[in-house]
Amino acid sequence: MKKFELIARSLEEWMQEQTAPGSRNSRDAKGIKLPAVRVLANQYQCSISTILRAYEWLEQRHLVYAVPQSGYYAVPDGGLPEEAQWEGPLDFASAAPDPRVFPYADFRHCVDQAMKQKQAELFLYGTDRGLPSLIELLSEQFTDYQVFAKKEQLFITSGVQQALAVLALMPFPNGKQTVLLELPGYHNMPPLLQGLNVPFTGVTRTAEGLDWDGLERSFREDNIKFFYVMPRFHNPLGTSLSARDKKRLLQLAHKYDVYLVEDDYLADLENDSRKDPLWSADTLGRVIYLKSYSKILFPGLRLGVAVLPHSLVPLFGAHKRMLDIDTSLLSQAALEIYIRSGMFAHHGKVIRSRYAERMRRVHQQLDAFADLTSFGLAPRNGGEHTVLPLPDRMPVRVLLSRLAKRGILAETTERYYPQAYPPQDKMLRLNISNVPSLRVAEGMNIIREEIIRLTSSTHRYPQA
Known part of the structure; x- marks a missing residue:
C-alpha cells in the first residue's frame, strides 16, 4: 500500500474516533475540521503532494470535502457533502449501486495492475470454473458469509444470470423438469425460463413469509427440479426468512427430493453476523449458493459465483462450457487484486454504513407515521429496500404520476410477477441505494402526503 493510502486510512480512523459517542472534538457548522496540509506533512515526514493525494483519496470516497481558503472537513452526519444540495428527483425506484460511493480510482488501479500482473493469462483461454487464484481466494472469503466449501465446488460465472441459465438447462439427479419461483420474485427469472423453454410455476411469498401449504403441495405434485429462493433481503419485499423457516425449507426439500437455489445477492449488506445462509445448514447437498457482486460494486462487472454440491459439479461444468469458454479474465483478475488489497472489505464497510443509515431514516419515518396503514404495515428491513402495502382500490398509476410530478421516482411490485400470475396485492x-440520507425524510413525507390525498379522494382507504 502506498504512503498516501496509509495516511488516508489513518485519517479515516481518526475521524471515526472523533465522531464516536462521548468524544470531544472541534467542529463547526461545516463539520469536523481536519489538520492542515502542512501540519500533516510535518507529522508524517512526507511531501505536501503526498498529503494532498491522501485528501484526494478521501474526497473520492465522500469522506471529506474541501472548503476554499479554509481547509478540509469531515462529511457531517454520515451524509455526502452534496446531499443537502441534491439536484434532480429522489430515486426510490433504482436498485443500482450508488455511483457517488463507488471507489473509481481504486478499481481503476486494480484493472491496471491486472493488466500488468496477469499478462500471460489474458492471452490464453481460461477454464470453465474461472481464474484458479481467484477461486482459491473466494473459497477463503466465503467463510465470512458462512459458506464453507472446497475450491472445487466454486464456479465463476458471467453474472448470476448465467449461473441461473446453466442450472435451468442442466439435468438434475432427481430427474425432474419444473422450476419453482417465489411470487413476487426476481423479475428477470420468468423471461429467462420462458426463453429456455423450461417449465415453471410459482408459490406465494408475503412479508410474513412463504405459503408453506402451497410450497409443500408444489413440491409433492409439480415435478419440481429446484426452488429458486432469496432467503435474505428478498426482492422485492426486502424481508428475510427466519432460522426456523430455513430449517423447515431444508426438511421439505429433502423429503420431496427438491434442490434449493439460494440467491444471496445482498449478502454484503448484512449487519447481523448471526444471520447465516441456507447453505450453512445444509448437510445433505440440497443447496446451490449464488453470490453476486453487482450490488456491492457495479452491475457492469458481470461476475457471479456459484457454489455447488459435489454431485452437481460435473454437470454444471459441462453445461457452462456449452454457453461460453470462460468468464472475462480481466474482470476476474481485477476483482482478485481488489479483494487481496483489502479494498473490497473497506468498500463493503462504507456501503453497509451508508445504506444502514438510509434505512434507519426510512424506519424512523415509518414509525413516526405508523397510523397510516401503508407505513404501519411496511416491513422494517435491513438491506436496501422495503415495500409499502397499498389498498386494493388505490389508483397506483395516479399515485406514481403524482409522485413523479413532485420529484419522487418509485415503482410498484407489479413487474415482479410473471404475466401468467397477476399480482395478488398492490x-x-x-x-434507498440512490436516495441521500439527508433527504429520506423529505421523500417519505411526500409519499405519505400523496397516499393520504388519494385516500381522501376515494374514501376507500381507512387509516389504521
Missing part, C-alpha cells in the same frame, strides 16, 4: 417498492 405494493410500492422503495429502494
Whole structure:
C-alpha cells in the first residue's frame, strides 16, 4: 500500500474516533475540521503532494470535502457533502449501486495492475470454473458469509444470470423438469425460463413469509427440479426468512427430493453476523449458493459465483462450457487484486454504513407515521429496500404520476410477477441505494402526503 493510502486510512480512523459517542472534538457548522496540509506533512515526514493525494483519496470516497481558503472537513452526519444540495428527483425506484460511493480510482488501479500482473493469462483461454487464484481466494472469503466449501465446488460465472441459465438447462439427479419461483420474485427469472423453454410455476411469498401449504403441495405434485429462493433481503419485499423457516425449507426439500437455489445477492449488506445462509445448514447437498457482486460494486462487472454440491459439479461444468469458454479474465483478475488489497472489505464497510443509515431514516419515518396503514404495515428491513402495502382500490398509476410530478421516482411490485400470475396485492417498492440520507425524510413525507390525498379522494382507504 502506498504512503498516501496509509495516511488516508489513518485519517479515516481518526475521524471515526472523533465522531464516536462521548468524544470531544472541534467542529463547526461545516463539520469536523481536519489538520492542515502542512501540519500533516510535518507529522508524517512526507511531501505536501503526498498529503494532498491522501485528501484526494478521501474526497473520492465522500469522506471529506474541501472548503476554499479554509481547509478540509469531515462529511457531517454520515451524509455526502452534496446531499443537502441534491439536484434532480429522489430515486426510490433504482436498485443500482450508488455511483457517488463507488471507489473509481481504486478499481481503476486494480484493472491496471491486472493488466500488468496477469499478462500471460489474458492471452490464453481460461477454464470453465474461472481464474484458479481467484477461486482459491473466494473459497477463503466465503467463510465470512458462512459458506464453507472446497475450491472445487466454486464456479465463476458471467453474472448470476448465467449461473441461473446453466442450472435451468442442466439435468438434475432427481430427474425432474419444473422450476419453482417465489411470487413476487426476481423479475428477470420468468423471461429467462420462458426463453429456455423450461417449465415453471410459482408459490406465494408475503412479508410474513412463504405459503408453506402451497410450497409443500408444489413440491409433492409439480415435478419440481429446484426452488429458486432469496432467503435474505428478498426482492422485492426486502424481508428475510427466519432460522426456523430455513430449517423447515431444508426438511421439505429433502423429503420431496427438491434442490434449493439460494440467491444471496445482498449478502454484503448484512449487519447481523448471526444471520447465516441456507447453505450453512445444509448437510445433505440440497443447496446451490449464488453470490453476486453487482450490488456491492457495479452491475457492469458481470461476475457471479456459484457454489455447488459435489454431485452437481460435473454437470454444471459441462453445461457452462456449452454457453461460453470462460468468464472475462480481466474482470476476474481485477476483482482478485481488489479483494487481496483489502479494498473490497473497506468498500463493503462504507456501503453497509451508508445504506444502514438510509434505512434507519426510512424506519424512523415509518414509525413516526405508523397510523397510516401503508407505513404501519411496511416491513422494517435491513438491506436496501422495503415495500409499502397499498389498498386494493388505490389508483397506483395516479399515485406514481403524482409522485413523479413532485420529484419522487418509485415503482410498484407489479413487474415482479410473471404475466401468467397477476399480482395478488398492490405494493410500492422503495429502494434507498440512490436516495441521500439527508433527504429520506423529505421523500417519505411526500409519499405519505400523496397516499393520504388519494385516500381522501376515494374514501376507500381507512387509516389504521
